Amino acid sequence: MNIYKEINNLYEFIREQKKKGRSAGLVPTMGALHEGHLTLIKRCRAENDICIVSIFVNPAQFGPNEDYTRYPRPLERDQNLLCGLADVLFLPEAGSFYLPEHCTWVNSDKNADILCGAYRPGHFQGVLTIVLKLFNVTMPDRAYFGKKDYQQYFLINSMCRDLNLPVSVIPCDLIRDSDGLAMSSRNIYLDPDQRKRALALSSALGHAQKLVRQGEINAGKILAAVENMLLEKNLKIDYTEIRNKLTLEACTKIDINSILLSAVYVDHIRLIDNIELAGMEKT
Template sequence: MLIIKTVDELKDVLFRVKSSGKIVGFVPTMGALHAGHLSLLEKAKSENNVLVCSIFVNPIQFNNKQDLEKYPRNVEKDINYIEDLVDILFLPSEEEVFPSAPTEKFDFGKLESVLEGKYRPGHFNGVATIVKRLFDWIKPEKAYFGEKDYQQLVIIRELVRQFNLPVQIVACPTVREPGGLAISSRNARLSPEEYKIAPCIYQILLSLPPKTTLSVSELKQYAISEIEKIKEFKLEYLEIVNAKTLQPITNFDDAEKVICCVALYLGEVRLIDNIFLKK
């Protein structure tokens, strides 16, 4: 695995790679790598000649300074975790990525004003800023994103559409722990007691699809009531939305694909998850 720390070297190496006709796949990460990242990397490895992974904790996508400070960082562990799988690891400093204060302003319309965007203003502008820069530097044929961060996936696709970027966005299923908890770097911050409770989020989501005799509003209220039964959960939002537009729906016939998205706090840790109700 080649470790690169500067944009100039990255561009130079990838120019030679592409000149030889090789196809480049890309997985952007913020480190604290886990089985979810591994599944993205394995899929990317199987579909491309050269696999590029980036590790960069992007400060401009954090709304909460404490969240940024608490974000786990262990680069050596991450390197050991992926060195047999990844061909090129891009490991830039903050100064390399942002030599001056970023000024990019993106407009994703209603896609960014709901769900995560409603509670984390500016978050997706920060995500789009770093992803656009990485795409411009790496110019991958394919880039891989997990469905756990579903709104992010939709917004990255919109970013690609708006700028007509020559990259295919590949969605990868959420990877879960045996109990059903969506794997996340944040899970490490859960106490042992909280860790036992956390899988209930997915169990509640799993209970939704068979209840299609209920209306959308009834199904939403059912899900909220089930979450509120667990006193340790502090619900931030639960929405049933059009999977393409992310806008709330009134009837299941209103959208070709329907997804239920949830965010809640368990102690100090904010957890998100989702499930397709119609796909």
């Protein structure tokens, strides 16, 4: 595994590989890797000649009162996990991506201010900007994103479409732990009691899917049932919403494209999850 920290050095390496006709896949991460990340990386490796993984805790996507300084950074562990899986590990410094005079950002006029965007102002501006930067440096043919962060995947895919970027954005299934909790680097924050309470999130989503399978199509009734289950475990709800997965427009009735998305706090720890209500996923 080759490790690059300098943008120009990686850029030159990728250019040389492209001249040889080799395809490149990218898995952008913020580190603290778990099995969800490894699933993306294994798929990337299988579908491309070169598998590139980036680890960069992006300051631009964190708000002033969020966990940027506390975000887990077990770099040595991550590097060990990547050996034998990734061909290239990109470890840029914040100063190389955001120069003092940096003043150009990527914004979406649609769907960036709903769901997580309504509660994390500027978050998706930071996400889209760093992803575009990573695409420019690594020149991937394909980039892999987990569907746990569904809104993020949706906006990145829209950015590639709207800006005519020659990158195929590949959505990969949400991965859960054996107890049903969606895998997240932030799960490390949970103590045993908090983790037990956090399971109410995946349980509530699974209950919503069960209601749909039993014939319920009224979105309002499904959301009320989900919110009651979350509040019973003293979880603070940022949002629970049912949207069309193809447009992110709000749904009042359930159809084949309906997806339930939720963000909650277990004490001070924010978790997100989602489920396709007419899909086959089980929590």
